[in-house]
Amino acid sequence: MPTIMTHAIVPLAMAAAAGRDRISPKIAIAGAVLAVAPDADVIGFALGVDYGDPWGHRGATHSIAFAAMIAAVTAALWKEARSLFAFAFLTFAMASHGLLDTLTNGGLGAALWWPFENARIFAPVTPVRVSPIGADFFSARGLETLVSELKWIWLPCAALAVGGLLLRRQGNGG
Structure with a gap:
């Protein structure tokens, strides 16, 4: 998995x-939070959920369908998230977590298509070094992960x- 900052x-x-x-800015911050949220599934380890189970790490919470469901719940509970653009952004923000995880070179892949x-x-190419967990992050391998990311x-x-900033400036005449 990439580091939390990268997600x-x-x-x-x-x-x-x-x-x-x-x-x-509020929707952007919500998107950042949702992009990090799928890794909360690691709590399953303490509850006896096996890594490879559908609700294990990189399972259901890393899927596109789960991202859409969470974005829909967010929109239902938060007025600012009720536009189609905000819903799409929040869905993609959360789904980006699983998509990034498919680019890593370790662990199990992500269950992008759950529940189907x-x-x-994994993606056809896996150029991103998987992040070490815990104190191992502060090692040569952790540094290699950051360089890869x-x-x-x-x-x-x-x-x-x-690029987006430049395009917007150009569209505004300068």
Whole structure:
């Protein structure tokens, strides 16, 4: 899995690219929280849920359907999230977690298609180094993970954010 900071950067970059008039700062922050939330499934380890179970780590909570369900509940409970654009943004923000996890080179894949299929999948290419957990994060392997994330996720996200900003400025005549 990528680090928690990297999961949050994807929706923040999307929000920066779209601009405040399309994605409010509150919705952007909610997107960042939802992008990190799927890893709360690790509580299952303490409850005896096996990693490979449908509700285990990288299971149902990492799926596109689960992301859409959580975005729908969020929209039902929070007036600011009730536009189609906000709903789509929040869905993609949360779904980005599982999508990023499919790009990693370790662990089980993500159950992107749950509840229709429980198979864990990886992307055809897995360039992102899987993040070590706990104190191992502060090691050479942890540094290699951060460099990998910088190259494959942070820099493309920065390009997206800057590109969106430049396009909006150009559209506003300067």
